[in-house]
Amino acid sequence: MFTGIITAVGQIKSIQAKGDGLYLVVEVPTGYLDDAVMGDSIAIQGACMTATELTSNTFALDISRESLNKTVGLDRVGPVNLEKALRLNDRLGGHLVSGHVDGVGKVTHFATVAQDPYGSWLLRIEAPKALAPFLAYKGSIVVNGVSLTVNKTEDSKHVCIVDINIIPHTLENTTLGKLNQGDAVNLEVDLIARYVARMMEAQVK
Incomplete structure (x- = not known):
């Protein structure tokens, strides 16, 4: 288990x-x-x-083809967000x-928020339609490993549009500051929302 609080930015070297997969350092x-x-x-x-x-300053890992097919950003050299697994006595910040990517979204807008004295940025993502039931106003979403708060959702026929405000500290201490319009991102929905949805589905049946 993890918290979505990035503890370091590393580099795939x-x-x-x-x-059928890859070996990364x-x-x-x-x-x-x-x-x-x-x-x-x-x-x-x-x-x-x-x-x-x-x-002392590197770790290696094997990535299966299944993981590569379900994620983005793990098949090329460059900066990556890192978080070590949660201990039972750690703060849940x-x-x-879970660290299991539920889908890949696309950045459609990423810019500073006009007239915001704190310098926050608006990140808008098109999430797969299948994730829409798990995304809610002021709920949680993980973007490239970062725990963020959903500020707006809008459903269309094919996607769920999600708006997120990001503060300068998060941009400076994660890889999110390097995002551009059109980039693909790893998404994980809230774990509790997933189980609630499953229980509701079972009750209907």
Whole structure:
């Protein structure tokens, strides 16, 4: 389990083909892996992965074809959001996150909010229509591993449009500040919303 609070920004340094998937080496800030052991779960861009090798400032992982097909941003060199798995005594600063990507969305708007003295940015994402039942005003959503608050939803025939306000601190300490219109992003819906929807579906049947 994770919280969606990014604890470091790392760099995918190398990628090699391995079976039908990939073998990645990720570089991290000094000291980030001091409490890590081989086999630990680390979320990369919101996708939970297993550290198969560790050095003082890198870890390696294998990614299956299934994971590559369901996510974006894990098949190229560049910066990535990182979060180590939650301990039972950790603060839950974001919300309960499984690290299982539910769908890939598309950024349709990303710009500063006019006349906002705090310098926040508006991020608008087209989410897959199948995720619409789990997205609600002031609910939670994970974008590339970052726990964020939904400020508006709008359903259309094919997609669910989600508006999110992002403060400068989040932009500076995650990879979200590098997003551009048209970029694809990993999305995970709220875990509790998913179970509530499933229970309601079972009651109807």
